[in-house]
Amino acid sequence: MVIAIDGPAASGKGTLAKRLALHYGLPHLDTGLLYRAVALALLDAARDLADPAAAAAAARGLRAEVLDDPRLRGSAMGEAASIVSAQPAVRAALLDWQRRFAGAPEGAVLDGRDIGTVVCPDAAVKLFVTASAEERARRRHRELDGRGEPIAYEAVLADILRRDARDADRDAAPLRVAEDAVVIDTTALDADAAFRAATDVVDGRG
Ligand code: C5P
Numbered sequence: 001m002v003i004a005i006d007g008p009a010a011s012g013k014g015t016l017a018k019r020l021a022l023h024y025g026l027p028h029l030d031t032g033l034l035y036r037a038v039a040l041a042l043l044d045a046a047r048d049l050a051d052p053a054a055a056a057a058a059a060r061g062l063r064a065e066v067l068d069d070p071r072l073r074g075s076a077m078g079e080a081a082s083i084v085s086a087q088p089a090v091r092a093a094l095l096d097w098q099r100r101f102a103g104a105p106e107g108a109v110l111d112g113r114d115i116g117t118v119v120c121p122d123a124a125v126k127l128f129v130t131a132s133a134e135e136r137a138r139r140r141h142r143e144l145d146g147r148g149e150p151i152a153y154e155a156v157l158a159d160i161l162r163r164d165a166r167d168a169d170r171d172a173a174p175l176r177v178a179e180d181a182v183v184i185d186t187t188a189l190d191a192d193a194a195f196r197a198a199t200d201v202v203d204g205r206g
Helices: 013-024 032-044 052-060 064-068 075-084 088-102 115-119 133-146 153-169 191-202
Strands: 002-006 028-030 108-112 125-130 182-185
Touching (some): 002 115, 013 191, 088 108, 088 115, 125 191, 182 191
Parallel strands (some): 028 108
């Protein structure tokens, strides 16, 4: 069983994907990490994030070990990832990677922006997890605060709106709700309620 989870930045899709993977005993791939790793490789090599040849080469050379690098997790890397991810050659290079992962015999949970639309169009379950931009900014703000990265709420909101626009407006695999996806709006749901809504869908009750 492949479970495809898409949604905008800070929608709670990552937390949900991890819990679903644990619950159903499936491997999980946070595909945002792949784009973040490409961005990190370019920054480490002092290359321009928007250089298509360098970005494609970095994507083709990606190694699984890099995905554990803690530097991938910061919001600056998310922003850098959204610049490299708009390049079709980068997306093409990462597509095989993601499809190989999704092809595991038991299935998999993948979360990202284009899993239900491009990477796994035949996924058994497609979820689109979203929340209002203000609520996503509040959550991200709280998380950064907790990590000792104080930043103004307004700056977090501006960041989220900019990333939403870049991910939704690009030509290559833009952020879209797949036709057969079930939308879970977590604006008024906590993580447990979102998890229950998702398992209801997976188990055929939703
Ligand atoms: O989800 P995360 O914040 O880690 O993603 C970082 C960036 O990577 C996103 O803003 C998006 O531009 C890109 N991305 C993508 N397709 C995916 C996953 C992430 O374009 N499947």
